[in-house]
Amino acid sequence: MRIEPFRMERWQSTYENEVEINLSDSGVSPMTIGELVSEAGVPELMSHRLVYTQSNGTRPLREAIAGLYEGATEANVEATNGGAEANFVAAWTIVQPGDEVVMQIPNYMQLWGMLRGVGAEVKPWKLLPDHEAGDWSSDMDELESLVGPKTKMICLCNPNNPAGSIMDAEALDRVAAIAAKHDAWVLVDEIYHGTEQDGSPTPTMWGRHDKVVITNSFSKTYGLPGLRLGWILAPADTIADCWSQHDYITIGPGSLSNDLGIFALSGEVRARILERTKALLTHNLDLTMSWVDADPHLKAIRPKAGAYLMMEYDHEMSSSELAERLRVEKDLLLVPGDHFGMDGWLRVGYGEDTDLLERGLARIHELLETF
Ligand SMILES: Cc1ncc(COP(=O)(O)O)c(C=O)c1O
Structure with missing residues (x-):
């Protein structure tokens, strides 16, 4: 069995740990082990047999x-x-x-x-x-x-x-x-x-x-x-x-x-994690939608769930080319829409920490305004 390349995962596997700002992920900002288990759980963790x-x-x-x-x-x-x-x-x-x-x-x-x-x-x-x-x-x-x-x-x-x-x-x-x-x-x-x-x-x-x-x-x-x-x-x-x-x-x-x-x-613990997720996603989506709405060349349907937003643009450039320019010129990773069969769109992950997301959106804007 020979499987065709999984374009999005190839793109992410290759670059997501190399760029300074990764907005290609679709989940919420990962927790540390410390945030997950807290001090009380450490002895149990230390005695865990692998x-x-x-x-x-x-x-x-x-x-x-x-x-x-x-x-x-x-x-x-x-x-x-x-x-x-x-x-x-x-x-x-x-x-x-x-x-x-x-x-x-x-x-x-x-x-x-x-x-x-x-x-x-x-x-x-x-x-x-x-x-x-x-x-x-x-x-x-x-x-x-x-x-x-x-x-x-x-x-x-x-x-x-x-x-x-x-x-x-x-x-x-x-x-x-x-x-x-x-x-x-x-x-x-x-x-x-x-x-x-x-x-x-x-x-x-x-x-x-x-x-x-x-x-x-x-x-x-x-x-x-x-x-x-x-x-x-x-x-x-x-x-x-x-x-x-x-x-x-x-x-x-x-x-x-x-x-x-x-x-x-x-x-x-589950309740605490879900609360963290909700707080981050609600705040970050509002911020990302306002950013999209401020640019007349962009539009997006407000997502009901997830930690990513599909954004349509009206610039004359394929989504792969645009994502590649953002990667090379702005050290930032997004997912091009053509990985989903939707050229002319970009997927922006908004689940990252808010300050990283804000810096990322500002960098995307810097490139888009040169068009
Ligand atoms: C819909 C969907 N299913 C499965 C996966 C893979 O999940 P995991 O990282 O848990 O293997 C992803 C990752 O992006 C996804 O978006």
């Missing part, structure tokens, strides 16, 4: 994750190395060469490339910007026409990366009904749950259809990408299959990450 941990995640971790979803038990959970591995293992386990997959686009393009590499036919289901309505929309009738007897899976990202839009419960039920009609799976990457601007949690797909897979991780909402810890939530027999496929990849997550993940989900 074992091969239970390879599907320890029972307390799986129970803590299952506790986030109504009706789920630890048998519905497998811990993975980040959301990326969760997506990979789940899709690799379920989708076979020759299957059809319908995928919401734009999206985090991992499954797009990976499933094409597996030999599946991946059909885009468009999520379109509507500046007048101030939201993104997709056509359910179009989905209905794309899904058929050969469809193995429908892939969504909700809240969506890069749009920052949210599918509500009614829309999810409609997708579930379309999938049920053709006995197809629905995989929903819910990694941005908990980043909603209005504070009301995005409805989960879990429980709406028998064949549902949810993927998620600690990387975005929790500000802990360095843990490389994520999870798959699925029916118990599918989780057992995923676990056995996982043996061939990374075996299991790191033991320290496993235990820090349990810590992050414990009631009081």
